[in-house]
Amino acid sequence: MANSGESLCEAAREGDVEKAISLIDSGADVTYFDKEGLTPLMHAANHGHSQVIKALLDAGAPWNALSPSNVSAGDFAMENGHQAAFDLLLNTGIQAELILGTIARKENAKGKSDSDYLADRVNFSEDKVMDSKSKAVMMAWEKPLMEAHAKAICSKGGDMLNIGFGMGLVDTAIQQYAPTSHTIVEAHPEVYNRMLHAGWGEKVNVKIIFGRWQDVLSQLGSFDGIFFDTYGEYYEDMREFHQHLPQLLKPGGIYSFFNGLCGGEEIWEGVKHKYWQLDTYYLPVCQCIEDTE
Numbered sequence: 001m002a003n004s005g006e007s008l009c010e011a012a013r014e015g016d017v018e019k020a021i022s023l024i025d026s027g028a029d030v031t032y033f034d035k036e037g038l039t040p041l042m043h044a045a046n047h048g049h050s051q052v053i054k055a056l057l058d059a060g061a062p063w064n065a066l067s068p069s070n071v072s073a074g075d076f077a078m079e080n081g082h083q084a085a086f087d088l089l090l091n092t093g094i095q096a097e098l099i100l101g102t103i104a105r106k107e108n109a110k111g112k113s114d115s116d117y118l119a120d121r122v123n124f125s126e127d128k129v130m131d132s133k134s135k136a137v138m139m140a141w142e143k144p145l146m147e148a149h150a151k152a153i154c155s156k157g158g159d160m161l162n163i164g165f166g167m168g169l170v171d172t173a174i175q176q177y178a179p180t181s182h183t184i185v186e187a188h189p190e191v192y193n194r195m196l197h198a199g200w201g202e203k204v205n206v207k208i209i210f211g212r213w214q215d216v217l218s219q220l221g222s223f224d225g226i227f228f229d230t231y232g233e234y235y236e237d238m239r240e241f242h243q244h245l246p247q248l249l250k251p252g253g254i255y256s257f258f259n260g261l262c263g264g265e266e267i268w269e270g271v272k273h274k275y276w277q278l279d280t281y282y283l284p285v286c287q288c289i290e291d292t293e
């Protein structure tokens, strides 16, 4: 007789939500991996059974578990064109990121930070910057994305602000638009030193501000174009930055941010394999409404 995990996988494959709920209520393991290494959630996602996905998620099924070929439930839904199922899984991932971000920040506030990227060494090579855990802070293949962001924020010219230097890809692209001024905020001491060695401190229109953006806000003026792309932060940090945009952006000013912030270790582990294989990148662009009065 099939065990309850197998039965749950079967109910998930068939989209039988009543059977799935009844099995869950009787104690079936929502974290079960079948002999192919697939969870009930992966089976439901593969077939786009949103109601079963919701029941499994409500019961605590791990949204970021990976199959032996490193495919998550979200990947199964996306690859098979099940948009509603994909959205459910994506929203669960985002909610988890927000909660984990809040917990991490509370722990950091209590001085418990053991993953403080800014205090760790970073390694530079020609095509990437890596943190001390060999996770990529920035990679050269992101250059076309950075060029697109620079084009967007420089479209009206004027004064530019970039938060997070990394490999300087976006800053190099911004320079090509010859902005009136170009302010760069960078918090990592080694990245900052490298900027200086590369001559960024000598460019006539460039002002470098060393420090966390959170700590140097009072030194910033207002800008016609702003780009935000930090590392080791959470969505809530970016949302906090957004609270300051009304002061930082001139009327008509343009803001864009890297659309892939990934601060949490747990989240990264869950999505890293497929994270960069999406064939579409949504370039976020916002404009400050000009005051007509």
Ligand SMILES: C[S@@+](CC[C@H](N)C(=O)[O-])C[C@H]1O[C@@H](n2cnc3c(N)ncnc32)[C@H](O)[C@@H]1O
Pocket (backbone or CB within 6 Å): 137, 138, 146, 163, 164, 165, 166, 167, 168, 169, 170, 171, 185, 186, 187, 188, 191, 211, 212, 213, 214, 229, 230, 231, 232, 233
């Ligand atoms: C992903 S990289 C930026 C890549 C950059 N957009 C480029 O085109 O190469 C993120 C950068 O943000 C910096 N950073 C991280 N936290 C920061 C903070 N709170 N304030 C300012 N910079 C920060 C990191 O040291 C790193 O250099």
